[in-house]
Amino acid sequence: MQIVNTYTLNPGQCHLCAGNRTPVIDTLRDIDRHGWEGRLYICFECAGGMAQLIGWAPPDKHEDMVELAASLKKKNTALEKKVASLKKFEEAVKELA
Numbered sequence: 546m547q548i549v550n551t552y553t554l555n556p557g558q559c560h561l562c563a564g565n566r567t568p569v570i571d572t573l574r575d576i577d578r579h580g581w582e583g584r585l586y587i588c589f590e591c592a593g594g595m596a597q598l599i600g601w602a603p604p605d606k607h608e609d610m611v612e613l614a615a616s617l618k619k620k621n622t623a624l625e626k627k628v629a630s631l632k633k634f635e636e637a638v639k640e641l642a
């Protein structure tokens with residue numbers, strides 16, 4: 546597969562939505578069946594829809610999730626330190642009892 550800026554081969558449209566937005570994915574596969582003859586192109590919009598169906602995130606959303614994960618990791622580290630200090634306090638209180 547490759548990304549191309551024009552539909553150079555017939556039928557010159559996305560196989561899924563019949564649109565002709567570019568750039569487009571050229572699957573490098575030719576089809577001649579079920580009333581379709583020519584190159585199998587898939588537009589970015591249709592490819593994006595399929596990607597979301599299988600759980601892939603768009604680049605901007607992925608970036609947001611990476612930032613959120615880093616933030617949560619920092620908070621978790623801080624909470625782990627707090628829990629460790631509370632355990633020391635708890636042990637000290639037990640010794641007094």
Ligand SMILES: [Zn+2]
Binds near residue numbers: 562564589590592
């Ligand atoms: Zn399409």
